[in-house]
Amino acid sequence: MTVRIGVITFPGSLDDRDAQRAIRIAGAEPVALWHGSHDLDGVDALVLPGGFSYGDYLRSGAIAALSPIMTEVKDAAASGMPVLGICNGFQMLVEAHLLPGGLIRNDNQHFVRRDQKLTVENSSTAWTSAFEQGQEIVIPLKNGEGGYIANEDTLDRLEGEGLVAFRYAGVNPNGSLRDIAGITNPAGNVVGLMPHPEHATEPGFGPDTASAMRSGVDGLGFFQSAIEAVVRVAA
Template identity: 65%
Template structure:
């Protein structure tokens, strides 16, 4: 399996995401923001960082990158897409996911190991977890507060599309402690914490993030 990882100007975690893909047993494929070509990959990861310097709004410029036109088109045809941190922001700006990410309510950058509860294993990226499973992965963001209207939040909750929720103190003011959400078909997932930093005991607080990457491989085989 080949999983593409997009690099935008200002991406920080593209290398880490490619390593996570490799650790999971797939072939990472570097994708460039300026190329409208997904190179035949089986899934795509939009990594964390500060694409285009986070000018205007986080992800607001990246959503117009040539590669994103192909990502949106392919996602509409069922391509699995995972957006991590800045990638989550880009997915919302591209309207692949609802809601928006705004400045943390604590008005400062937050960097910590974060406890999460997996709320749904019914997505291409979380099938390797159990519903209700608690994990620990790093979190690092300045604009990580997920917001949406009550109607959208109720829809996400009612359809089982809340993927992960913060446990303990809410680190950024996200409505209903939401840390990640999914599209209606479960193929597109946005997550504010960083599972790619928790795939090896040498460098992470755990290996709790690895199932995000192995899950999609299982999903692709099953498809």
């Protein structure tokens, strides 16, 4: 079967085309969706991409979380459809209350851009099954408001229920509490993270590795995981 993964473009999105390309490289069909529509065009999974939706006014992702298509995103997530929020998309997911907590200004008050080591804490979600629990991967990071926050009860629940999907390794680039880089909902179909897996899917354009410059493709596992999850449900 051909798996179709929708990528939603919001005013100010800038990584939507990159996400579409990553989906195509992984072996699925990317489908461009528009924030003002109520039509998901029959897709099997969804990506909310990075960028600066609505100029990051109010709080990053706060206005985009109220876009018309988010009604359908919430319904799709509730039905079990795989949904991935990357950077600004992660901010949208927390603003839409599809994931708990929030994202605030980096503690160093600077925009951070780096190849970031992550530890995979949960490899049983729709977007992480291609990895091993405890595996270390390298994914590009670029954000100004990437500090993950939540109250202590929420943090304890995330830890206790295995809902921390990724943790920063080596260095915490933005002050995220407990080094949290990404989380999942209890069902495992909705995942949000600040680093950008779509920028680590093609040799020659990803992070440097020990074998060659710009050869890192750890981000490919995210999209391959989603494809496998969709195929498994359809079987």
